[in-house]
Amino acid sequence: MNRIQPTVSAENLTQFETLALDSSMNLADGHARQQLTSAQSKIVAELPDMWAEAIMRPVSEIEQEAAESFFGMLGQHSHPFAAGRTLSCYSSSLAMEILARSLVTTSDAIALLHPTFDNIPDILAGVGLKLIPVEEEQAHDDDLPAELLEQVGCVFITTPNNPTGRVMTEARLRRLAEQCAEYNVVLALDTSFRGFDTAAQFDHYAVLEASGCRWVVIEDTGKLWPTLELKIGWLARSANVDLPIEKIHSDILLGTSPLILLMVKRFSDDGADGGLAELHRTIAEHRALVRAELAGVPDISFVDEQARVSVERLHVGSRMGMDVWSAVRSQNLYVLPCQKFHWARPNEGERMLRLALSRNPSTLLAGAEVLRSALLDTPERHR
Ligand SMILES: Cc1ncc(COP(=O)(O)O)c(C=O)c1O
Structure with a gap:
């Protein structure tokens, strides 16, 4: 009935x-x-011990270990945590909000992959940015048109994309980063789903750094493991990004839970x-x-x-x-x-x-x- x-x-x-x-x-x-x-159940059973450990140890040390394990598991060996350019957030949406608020201080328009998960356009439009769609086929197959790059402060790509699963290849990422460097446009990536696809696990940070472009990457522990919404969104940036990311992050939070960071480290090592x-x-x-x-x-x-x-x-x-x-x-x-x-x-x-x-x-x-x-x-x- x-x-x-x-x-x-x-x-x-x-x-x-x-x-x-x-x-x-x-x-x-x-x-x-x-x-x-x-193996994951065993880690969960050890949460009370991790709680005690989190109280005892310096948070920065725990955060570094979590980042090393998570980025290392995903092949992202050139990530910039040691250089002080990776911030942890409660979720990738919060990392996104911080990026959006930073971008709107210097530009009024952004080129965004189409289709993609709608909280990305909603957060970007929510701070007042004008969104210009970049079709998935175009982003993956062709150079972006000069007229587009001249209009925007950032190109935003989700890779692997949600919902299509499409992954940007290393060669394509290199070329896009070169174009962004040429036009002084920030290249932003949301890689929340990269853990599912080994094709998305080449060292993106090495490619981005070599291009010399201004870049931001949002990584996410939240899609991989059934951890009841206990997750970290990482917000990594290039040295030359020239956006007030650190300030805006500190406007919103002091830091993430060392208990969750310890859990992320253990799940990543597993x-x-x-x-x-x-x-x-x-x-x-x-x-x-x-x-x-x-x-x-x-x-x-x-x-x-x-x-x-x-x-x-x-x-x-x-x-x-x-x-x-x-x-x-x-x-x-x-x-x-x-x-x-x-x-x-x-x-x-x-x-x-x-x-x-x-x-x-x-x-x-x-x-x-x-x-x-x-x-x-x-x-x-x-x-
Ligand atoms: C590509 C992508 N980025 C970010 C998010 C937001 O994740 P969260 O809700 O954990 O902040 C989602 C949510 O599904 C997503 O699909």
């Missing part, structure tokens, strides 16, 4: 994700909600010791499970064949994404409609849904079954 649903009013992706938080079939947000591995490879296998299995469960449904496709990130886009063919979303919601399954990723032209996402893969297999299986019958029942719709 269908329960009567209140009307949905969600203005951004996070509000759609919030609707799902209490559901047992939440495939909406991209946060990690799968079971802890046995990641480097095989945990990350295990996570890659888990996500690949979950992707295969969802694809197999939906196999044979007419007029659907998985959009991002190469994706390795913990989310998967499903094209629902001639159906409307919101029709499918409403149908599965009435069965208590939550997924994400994709319009809002397409922040400049939402209609481009109206026939796609995003499914989260960092869940337990039983949740994915139950969700895929509900989705399968909803897809079979949802009629075609022409706009």
